[in-house]
Amino acid sequence: MNNFKVPAIFSKEYIDELVTLNNKYKDSQVIETYGCLPYGTISSSRVGAQLPNATIDILKEYISYSLEKEIDFNYIMNTTCHGNESHENLNKLFHEEIKLLLEVGVKNITASTPYLIQFLHNNYPEINIIASINMCVSSVAQVLQLQNMGVGKVVLDRNINRNYKLLKDIKRICDADLELLVNSLCLPFCIMHQYHNNLNSHYQSGTDEKLIKVYPYSECISSYVENPILMICSGWIRPEDLKEYTALGINKFKIDGRGIPQKTILEVIEPYMKNEWKGNLFDLMFSGRASRRSISAYLDNENLENFLLTLFKNKIDCRSCGGKNKKCMDIAKQITFDEEKRTEYIKENKKDSKILFKEV
Secondary structure (H helix, E strand, C coil): EEEEECCCCCHHHHHHHHHHHHCCCCCCEEEEEEECCCCCCCCCCCCCCHHCCCCCCHHHHHHHHHCCCEEEEEECCCCCCCCCCCCHHHHHHHHHHHHHHHHCCCCEEEECCCCHHHHHHHHHCCEEEEHHHHHHCCCHHHHHHHHHCCCEEEECHHHHCCCCCHHHHHHHHHHCCEECCCCCCCCCCCHHHHHHHHHHHHHHCCCCCCHHHHHHHHHHHHHHCCCCHHHHHHHCHHHHHHHHHHHHCCCCCCCCCCCCHHHHHHHHHHHHHHCCCCCCCCCCCCCCCCHHHHCCCCHHEEEEEEEEHHHHHHHHHHHHHCCCCCCHHHHCCCCEHHHHHHHHHHHHHHHHHHHCCCCC
16 A cells, blocks of 8 residues: 655645545555645745645644545644754744644644754654654664654655665664655755755745745756756656555655645646556656746656666665666656757856856
């Protein structure tokens, strides 16, 4: 049985659609949705203006209806930085928000800082704590540390999705539930990752919008548009390959897409539940979606039938490969673009970069 955690859209209609999918695919179940208030006291690593709009009353009604339909809810507190607040002030803010969340039915919280995790464990034992993917957990030692802090589930770093031996060892040694993000097209081992999370964590207070849209966001997208091998090296998992992870004992999967329209999210959830997708692989991924479509980036998912097994069997370690293995390079050559639009896109992004870094 594959279990999915999917983005929350705060409507009863959305929950009804998920129930319909659960009834349709008995071996795959959406067991929870995840989300947060767009402007909570404890910020998210997503910009509030880009998240589904909700109030505390809407959240309460949504959670109640969701639980009635046997779909759990996971509240996201995945900011990677709490600023320069003292521990006393932080504790006060944490207590105020968490008590309010408990009142509306929240029982699961995803956190990205050790301090918040230990605060929850010490003060609210009734809450199930999930370690966010933003903690970049990629070793047995890290999972064991989090277990000792009271974490019951860890969303592992997307960069180890293809490291068969490491995943197997983590599963064998650690007791915490493990979850994998399946549809990310973030740059592999991106050095801007934590910088981006920190920017988003502080954006709530009114950061210049260009800091988010021009750098690092467009910098990431232009990198893989210019170097398509990076689109292959990213840690995505095809719907057809979920079975390779369930064979390892990992059957919990997260689908990315907070802030994406309901219809589009459902169009991505169903192929993962069905374990099958016929079409453009990149249509399953949201980061940079509009930019990829503007240049007609296309890779036929059906041409990747043995991709993951080849990596597993040849024990290719993405940490030391850098996209230099023949299998990935051959697949990257299959990616097609509208070359005229692609060239123009790269040119415009280089122009934006020059403006951004100009001397003042």
